[in-house]
Amino acid sequence: MTPGAFAVVATTREVLDHPGLGPHLLAPWERRRLAAVRVPARRDDVLAARLLARLCAARITGRPPGGTGLLAQRCPECHRDGHGRPYLPDHPGLGISLSHADGLVAAAAGRGPVGVDVEPAARRPGPPSVLRRVLPEADLREAAAHADPGAALLRAWVRAEARFKAGPPGPEAVHHLTEWTDEGRTAVGAVVAADPPALLPPSAVLGGPTPGGG
Secondary structure: OOOOEEEEEEEHHHHHOOOOOOHHHOOHHHHHHHHOOOOHHHHHHHHHHHHHHHHHHHHHHOOOOOOOOOOEEEOOOOOOEOOOEEEOOOOOOEEEEEEEEOOEEEEEEEEOOEEEEEEEOOOOOOOHHHHHHHOOHHHHHHHHOOOOHHHHHHHHHHHHHHHHHHOOOOOOOOOEEEEEEEOOOOEEEEEEEOOOOEEEOOHHHHOOOOOOOO
């Protein structure tokens, strides 16, 4: 049974090495955007994140992951397609989100708005001027008092990114937060959703066992 909201985190290689997954599952606009990424490792991350997002969308909608109608993006500021928050055109009540960073990818889907973020556990956000603009003062104070301030700041950053991607809560929506550390993939992640989100193993959407565990 699919939970009301869920997230999946994997390595880029776990996704791209899985049989049957590749650029052919993307929409034409996604393939054009992918071709514009000049750094091969980053291009792999972008591809893997978009594939994982489509697989999450397929799990929650029951539709196959290929096809142009399953995932779209539209910027609320310039009102153009191809960038901005992802959405499911045929399922306006469902949310979708994706993230990628240096060999790691994450995706989330659920009823109502969702947001997900993943970062390598060794990364340290900054500079301080950016952190002061993005993070709540309470998180900055808590991190300063932590035994490992850099790790605490990273967790606060991931939470803030997930909340930003989900957008402001609606009048009847409560954003639930789940955060985790994936020791096997040396990753930290967070997902925010209207329903309490579950963390699923990659095999839940890839359709079989994957290297590295759940």
